[in-house]
Amino acid sequence: EPEVTQTPSHQVTQMGQEVILRCVPISNHLYFYWYRQILGQKVEFLVSFYNNEISEKSEIFDDQFSVERPDGSNFTLKIRSTKLEDSAMYFCASSPGQGANYGYTFGSGTRLTVV
Amino acid sequence: AQSVTQPDIHITVSEGASLELRCNYSYGATPYLFWYVQSPGQGLQLLLKYFSGDTLVQGIKGFEAEFKRSQSSFNLRKPSVHWSDAAEYFCAVAYFGNEKLTFGTGTRLTIIP
Numbered sequence: 001e002p003e004v005t006q007t008p009s010h011q012v013t014q015m016g017q018e019v020i021l022r023c024v025p026i027s028n029h030l031y032f033y034w035y036r037q038i039l040g041q042k043v044e045f046l047v048s049f050y051n052n053e054i055s056e057k058s059e060i061f062d063d064q065f066s067v068e069r070p071d072g073s074n075f076t077l078k079i080r081s082t083k084l085e086d087s088a089m090y091f092c093a094s095s096p097g098q099g100a101n102y103g104y105t106f107g108s109g110t111r112l113t114v115v
Numbered sequence: 116a117q118s119v120t121q122p123d124i125h126i127t128v129s130e131g132a133s134l135e136l137r138c139n140y141s142y143g144a145t146p147y148l149f150w151y152v153q154s155p156g157q158g159l160q161l162l163l164k165y166f167s168g169d170t171l172v173q174g175i176k177g178f179e180a181e182f183k184r185s186q187s188s189f190n191l192r193k194p195s196v197h198w199s200d201a202a203e204y205f206c207a208v209a210y211f212g213n214e215k216l217t218f219g220t221g222t223r224l225t226i227i228p
Contacts, residue, residue, distance in 0.1 A: 006158075031214065033214075035216070041220070042205075042218045042219060042220045042221065043159070043205060043207075043216075043218040044218070045215045045216060045217070048214060048215065055214075056214075056215060058215075091158060091159060095214070098214055099211065099212070099214055100147035100149075100166075100209030100210070100211075100213075100214055100216065101147060101166050101211075103161070103164060104161075104216065105161075106151075106158050106159040106160075106161075107158055108157055108158035109157075109158050109159075
């Protein structure tokens with residue numbers, strides 16, 4: 001069964017450093033998402049991306065965050081200057097179409113630890 | 116705004132016993148409802164989903180869920196749990212025209228012998 005692949009599985013970074021989290025969505029999917037889960041809290045929507053543009057973003061997704069699809073396969077989340085509160089599990093997801101009825105496939109996540 | 120409530124933070128069940136995990140959603144429109152499972156250190160795996168039609172939906176690993184519009188609920192059930200079912204379970208909702216998933220806070224399931 002096709003999978004969404006995320007790398008690395010765990011990243012430790014110093015506060016103020018830039019990090020890039022990588023995702024390879026399912027090849028024929030067109031819609032891409034990032035969610036995050038702070039330890040012990042609920043999974044929260046960050047951003048959705050389609051046709052090389054952000055289609056929706058949450059209030060969490062401020063100027064420190066950016067997303068990009070640099071080539072035909074990767075989908076990245078960049079945090080420009082990490083803060084301690086950015087420590088979380090970050091999940092990438094993809095979908096073949098727009099709308100919840102198409103369903104979502106999630107990756108296994110990247111655990112980001114900011115020290 | 117759409118929201119999901121999972122009133123049980125932690126549930127402990129004996130192996131072989133039945134299970135019901137509660138989920139309530141709030142919003143006016145017809146929801147798209149999902150249950151995901153997260154094993155320790157793992158990602159989110161889809162157990163089942165409801166979009167329309169039969170209100171009792173079957174999922175993987177022997178799970179089922181029933182959509183009850185009158186109660187705004189979408190409870191997850193399993194007739195006999197296995198030790199491998201120990202995990203965190205998340206209910207999520209989305210709506211037509213809005214692809215964003217809103218998750219509940221999760222229910223941690225512990226299985227005892």
